[in-house]
Amino acid sequence: MSQPKLPPMPEAPKDPLSILHDRFMDAMRAVMGEALPEGASPMLAPSKDPKHGDFQSNGAMPLAKRAGQNPRALAEKIVAALNIGDIAETPEVAGPGFINIRLKAGALSGALAAMDTAALGVAPVSGGAKPQTVVVDLCGVNLAKQMHVGHIRATVIGDALARLHERLGWKVVRQNHFGDWGLPIAMVTDAVKRAVEGRRLSLASLSLEELEKMYRRAQRDCEADEGGLAAVTRFGLGPKAEAELGAQVAGARENLARAQAALVALQSHEASHYAVWKEISRVTLAACFAAVGRMGANVTDEHTAGESSYAEELAPLVKDLVDRGVAEESDGALVVRLEEFGIKEPCIIRKSAPKGVAGGGAGGGGVTGGSAGGGFLYATTDLAAIRRRVQKFGASKVVYAVDGRQALHFKQVFAAAKKAGYARLAGGGDAELLHAWFGTILGEDGRPFKTRSGENVKLADLLEEASQRAEGAVREKNPGLPDAERRAVAEAVAMGAIKYADLSSDRIKDYVFSFDRMLAFEGNTGPYLQYAVVRIRSIFRKAAEQFGAGEAGAASSAALSLEAPEEKAIALELLKYPGVLRSAADACEPHRLCGYLYELAQAFSTFFAACPVLQATTEAQRRSRLRLCSLAGRVLADGLHTIGIKVLDRM
RNA sequence: GUCCCGGUAGCUCAGUUGGAUAGAGCAGCCGCCUUCUAAGCGGCAGGUCGGGCGUUCGAAUCGCCCCCGGGACGCCA
Numbered sequence: 001m002s003q004p005k006l007p008p009m010p011e012a013p014k015d016p017l018s019i020l021h022d023r024f025m026d027a028m029r030a031v032m033g034e035a036l037p038e039g040a041s042p043m044l045a046p047s048k049d050p051k052h053g054d055f056q057s058n059g060a061m062p063l064a065k066r067a068g069q070n071p072r073a074l075a076e077k078i079v080a081a082l083n084i085g086d087i088a089e090t091p092e093v094a095g096p097g098f099i100n101i102r103l104k105a106g107a108l109s110g111a112l113a114a115m116d117t118a119a120l121g122v123a124p125v126s127g128g129a130k131p132q133t134v135v136v137d138l139c140g141v142n143l144a145k146q147m148h149v150g151h152i153r154a155t156v157i158g159d160a161l162a163r164l165h166e167r168l169g170w171k172v173v174r175q176n177h178f179g180d181w182g183l184p185i186a187m188v189t190d191a192v193k194r195a196v197e198g199r200r201l202s203l204a205s206l207s208l209e210e211l212e213k214m215y216r217r218a219q220r221d222c223e224a225d226e227g228g229l230a231a232v233t234r235f236g237l238g239p240k241a242e243a244e245l246g247a248q249v250a251g252a253r254e255n256l257a258r259a260q261a262a263l264v265a266l267q268s269h270e271a272s273h274y275a276v277w278k279e280i281s282r283v284t285l286a287a288c289f290a291a292v293g294r295m296g297a298n299v300t301d302e303h304t305a306g307e308s309s310y311a312e313e314l315a316p317l318v319k320d321l322v323d324r325g326v327a328e329e330s331d332g333a334l335v336v337r338l339e340e341f342g343i344k345e346p347c348i349i350r351k352s353a354p355k356g357v358a359g360g361g362a363g364g365g366g367v368t369g370g371s372a373g374g375g376f377l378y379a380t381t382d383l384a385a386i387r388r389r390v391q392k393f394g395a396s397k398v399v400y401a402v403d404g405r406q407a408l409h410f411k412q413v414f415a416a417a418k419k420a421g422y423a424r425l426a427g428g429g430d431a432e433l434l435h436a437w438f439g440t441i442l443g444e445d446g447r448p449f450k451t452r453s454g455e456n457v458k459l460a461d462l463l464e465e466a467s468q469r470a471e472g473a474v475r476e477k478n479p480g481l482p483d484a485e486r487r488a489v490a491e492a493v494a495m496g497a498i499k500y501a502d503l504s505s506d507r508i509k510d511y512v513f514s515f516d517r518m519l520a521f522e523g524n525t526g527p528y529l530q531y532a533v534v535r536i537r538s539i540f541r542k543a544a545e546q547f548g549a550g551e552a553g554a555a556s557s558a559a560l561s562l563e564a565p566e567e568k569a570i571a572l573e574l575l576k577y578p579g580v581l582r583s584a585a586d587a588c589e590p591h592r593l594c595g596y597l598y599e600l601a602q603a604f605s606t607f608f609a610a611c612p613v614l615q616a617t618t619e620a621q622r623r624s625r626l627r628l629c630s631l632a633g634r635v636l637a638d639g640l641h642t643i644g645i646k647v648l649d650r651m
Numbered sequence: 652g653u654c655c656c657g658g659u660a661g662c663u664c665a666g667u668u669g670g671a672u673a674g675a676g677c678a679g680c681c682g683c684c685u686u687c688u689a690a691g692c693g694g695c696a697g698g699u700c701g702g703g704c705g706u707u708c709g710a711a712u713c714g715c716c717c718c719c720g721g722g723a724c725g726c727c728a
Contacts, residue, residue, distance in 0.1 A: 045667075048674085058670055061708075071708070095671055096708055142728085179728070307728095333726050344653085344724090351726040378728050407655065408723055439656080440721085477690060493690095505664055509657065510721075517663070521690040523676035524664080531690050539687050546687095583667075595665060598675080609683090609692040629687095651690075 015121065015575050016087060016103055016111050017055065020044055024057055027081040031074070037066055046572060050565070053092070053100035054108075054572060061097040071097035109560035112571050112631065115578075116556075120635055122578045124169025133171045135395040136162040137385075139299045140402060141288045142179035143306075144188045144215040144280055146208055148456035149449050149513070150403070152295075153438045156502045158401030159297035160590040160643045161436060167642045168585050173393050176299050177385065180281055180306035183375075184219055186263035187255070191218040193262070193276045203279055208287045211280060222259055224252035267311065281306070291459050295495050296644055310384040314376045317384050318350055326420045333374075341415035345408065349380045349416075382413045387422035390431045397432040398423075399588055404437035404508065411435075436588040439510035441502075449513050463495070469519050470494035477521075478651065485650070492646040493527050494519070500526030503643050504594040524598050526645055529636065532601035533647050536633035539613055543626060546614060555626035566607040567625070570632055573603045577635050581642070590643055597639045604632045 024042030032040075043059040060078055064071035075097040082091065087107035092100045103111075115121030126132060138158020141147055147155075162172045179185075191214050195201035201210070229245040231237075265273040285304065292299045318334060321327035327334045332352025338345070351374030389395045400410060414433040417423045423430040443449040451457055471490035474481065481489060501518040505511050521527035543551045562568045576596060584592040613629060616622035637647045 039668085041668075043668080043670085045670090047671095049671080052671070056670090061670075062668095065708080098671065182728075184728080331725075335725070346725065348725050354726095374726075377726070381728095404656070405722060406728090409728090411655095437656090446720095473690080478688080509664090512663065514663080517677075520677075525676085525690090527690060528676095531688080535688060535691085542687055587667095591665085592667085595675090598665095602675085605691060606693090608687080609689095612686070614687050650688080 015115070015578065016107060017044055017575070017579070019087060020055060020057075020084060020101065023082060023084050024059065024078070026083070027078050028059070028063070030081040031077045032063070032067070035067060037063075046576065047100065050569075052094065052098070053102040055101045055103070057091075057099040057101065058097075060099060064097065075099050105562060108568065108571050109562055111575055112560055112562075115575065116627070116631055120577060120631075120638055121575075122168065122581055125582075126169055131169050131171045132397070133173060133393060133395045134165050134397040134399060135173045135175055135389040135393055136165070137175050137177055137398070137400040137402065138162065139176040139288070139292060139297070139303075140179070141176065141284065143185050143284050144208075144211040145284070146212055147288055147291050147459040149441050149459060149462060150456070151459055152462075152498070153441065153502055153507070154401050154403070155292055155295065155297045155299065156499045156644065157436065157438055157507055157590065158399075159299065160499075160503055161399055161401060161585075161588050162298070163642050163644055164581065164585040164590065164593070167581060167638075170397075173389070173395065174299060174303040175385075175389065176304040178281075178285070178304050178306040180277075180284075181308040181311055181381075183259060183263055184215070185277070186266055187218040187222055187259040188215040189266065189273060189277045189280060190255075190259050190262035191221075192280060193273060196276065203276065206279060206283045208283055211283060218255070218259075222252055222256045224249045224256070287460070291463065294463055295499065296646060305385070305388075307378075307381050310381045310388075313384045313387075314380050317387070318376065318380065321349065321420055324420075326416075336412075336416040336419060338412060338415045338419070341419070343411060343415055345412065347379050347412040347416040348377055349383065351375050351377065379409065379413050379416070382409075383417055383420065383422060386413070386417040386433065390423050390425065394426075395431055396425060397434065400433075400435045400437075402435065402437060404439055407435060407437055410437075434588060436507065438507040442510050442512045444512060444514055446512070463498070466494035466498055466515065466519065467491050469515055470497065473519060473521065474651065481650065489648055489651045492648055493521075493530060493651060496526035496530055496640075496645040497521075498526075499643070499645055500529070500594065503590045504598075506591055507589065527651075529597055529601050529640060530645070530648055530651060532604050533633055533636050533640070534649065534651050535608060536604070536629050536636070537649050539626070539629055540633075542614055551623075552626065552630070555623040556630060558623035558627045559620065560627060561621065561624045562628075564607075564611050566603070566610045567628060570600075570603045570607050570628055573600045574631055574635055577639070581639075593639055593643055597636060597643075600632065600636060600639075604629075604636075607632075 021042060021044055024044065028040060028042065029036055040063060041059055042057045043062070044055055044057050047053050047056045060075035061071045064074040067074070072093060075093045079091050079093060079099060084091070084101070087104055089102045089104060094100055124131070136158050138161075139151065139155045141151060158174070162174050166172045188211070192201065192203075192206075192211070195214070196203050225245060225248055229242075229249050232241050232245050262273055266277055285301065289300055318327065321336065322334065327336050327349055329335075330346065333348050334350035335346035335348050338347060353374045386398065389398050402410070410433075414423075414435070417433065418430050423433060425431055441449045449457060467490055470493045471487060474486050474490045474493065478486075478489075497518040501513070502511070504524060518525055519527075521531070540552055543555075560571075562571050580593055580596040584590055607628075611625060613622060613625040616625055640647050
C-alpha cells in the first residue's frame, strides 16, 4: 500500500499533532508576517465531536482579536496558506473561526505504525543527552508509628510521580523523609530503654503496635498540666487535688528532663540509647516497607533518609546562614525573612533559647547548636534536605508528595533555600522546587477517614480488607480460577483499586474513600482498566490457538486499515499517549494519565463490542485489528505500570 | 483577622494557555451473551457549573464582590 509521504523522522516519529502544529505556524507566519505576536499558537486540539473532524485549530480567533481582524476571514486566509495536503483533507472553517481538520486515512495509520515501537512513541525528555535528575520526596513515615490512611497518598502519589519521570527518561531519586529524630523520638526511646532494663519488654521481640502505644504514653507522660496546677493552687481546690496535680506535674517534668537527656545521648551516639533507637527504627521501617511493598510502591531502605541523617549538618547550616546574613534574630529565634518573595511569615530555623533546660526540637540544637539559642526546627532539616538533594544528588527538580496542610511551610522553605543559595544549580539558576500537595482522604460521611471509634485506620488493615473483599469478588466473577491464581488476582485487583481511586482524581482535592465504589469494578476504576488488558491478552491467547503461534508476530507488522469508526477512535486515542505522559509529569498530576487510560480503555471496549477480531472477514482485517489490539494493550499496560498498577493475564 | 484550597447531574468525579450542544461513572429506566472474559457494550433520563456584577465574537475557565465548606497562619512535626 502507498503510505503518505511524511517529513523525515530522524529519531522519534513525529505525531500528526506536531506536524500540524509546524505547518500551521508556517501558515500563520505567512499570513501575519511581522504582526504575528510572540506566543501565538495554532491551539490545536483533538476534536471532541467527530463531526468537527479529527483535530481542530482554535488559534485564528484570539489572533484575529489581537490584530483587530475578522476571525472567520483570518481563518480562511490561514487555511489558504496551509500546506497539509499530504496528511489531511482540505480543512473547513466553522463557526466564528474554528478550523476543522480531518486526517487522511493513510496518515493516521502511518502515524500509528510510527509509534508502534518499544517506546510507544515516547521520546526521552533529555533527547538523548545526559538525563536530568529529579528527587521525589514520598511516603514520609514516622518512627514508632504505624502507617495509616494518611500515608497512602504520600506513597501512592509520590511513587506514581517517580514512575512518570522515570518513564520519560529522568534519573529519579526517591527519598523517604523518615521522621526519626527529635524530642518525641527521644521520649519513646527513653521509655523503651527503661522498659527493657526493667525486663518488662524484650528488645528482640518489639512489635510496632507496642511501640506505638509506648510512643503515645511517653508523650502524654511528658505533658505537664501546669495550667491545671496553677488553677488548683489559685482557687484552693483542696489539698488532694493539689497533691494529685502536683505529682503529675513533677512526674512530667522528670520525664521531660529524662527525654532531653536521652536526646543528648542519642546525639552523641551513646551506645545504650543508640542501640535501642536503632532497633525501634528497624522495626518501624520493616513494617513500613512491608505495607508499601504490598502496594507495589518502590520504597525501600536505599530510598530512606531519616531526619537523623541531617542532624550533624544543622548547626553548621545555621551558622552558615547567620554568617552570610541570610538568617537574623527575631524575638530570640533565628529566622530567614522572606518579604522579597511575597511571604509575610518568616521561616524559623532555630527556636529562642528556653528558660530552663536546653535542647529539644527536631535537631536538639540546644546541645550541638551552641549556647546562643534553642533547638532546630523541621524547617532547618528541610533546608538541609534541599541542599543535599540539589547539590549532592544533582537534582534540577525536587518534588514533594506531602499533605496540603504543609503548603505554607514548603513555600517558606523553598523561598529560604533559594535565598540561601542551597537550590542553586551548577549551571546557574535554581532547581525547580515543587510541592505536589494533596488533600485529605475522607470517609463516606465526608469527614476525615477514621474507624468507628475515631482512630486512624491502619494502612495494613485497610490493604488486608481490600484484598479479602476482592477475593470474594474474583471468586464470584471467575470461579474457574485455581486458588493460587485467584489470590494473586485478588491482591493485584485490590491494590490497583486502592491506588487508582487515589490517583484518578485531582490530587489537590479531598476524596471520599469507599471500598464499595472502588471494588465495584465498574466504570472508572482500576479493575476496569486491568480488565481491558485481560480481554486483549485473551484475544492473543485465542489467536495462537486458532491461527498458530506465529499469528501475533505476523500481525505486528500488518498493514493497519482503520475503516470502522471504532478503529479510528482507538487510533486517535493511542496517538495522544506521549503528550499525555508529558503533561502529567510536567504538572505532577497523575490523574491526567488515569483519565486518558480510562478513555483508551473505553475506546477499546467499544471496539471490542463492535469489531470482531478473530472472526474478521479477511485475514488482512484480522491482522490489522490484532495489531491495533496489541498497541492498545501495550499502551494500557505501559500506562498502568507508570502509575504503579499491576497488569494481569486473566482475572 | 490575614492567606491558601475547594463548591459542576441525586451520589462520586473529569473538563487542557477562554472555544462549538458542559462530559464520564454510580444509582434509575430500556435493550444486547449459540461468536474474542457481560468486571462489558448501546440507548433514555438527569445541569440557573455556589450567587451576583464585569471583561468579549464567546466564560465552568479570566477580574471584582459576596455565600458555604475545608485548611494554614513565628518558636509542634
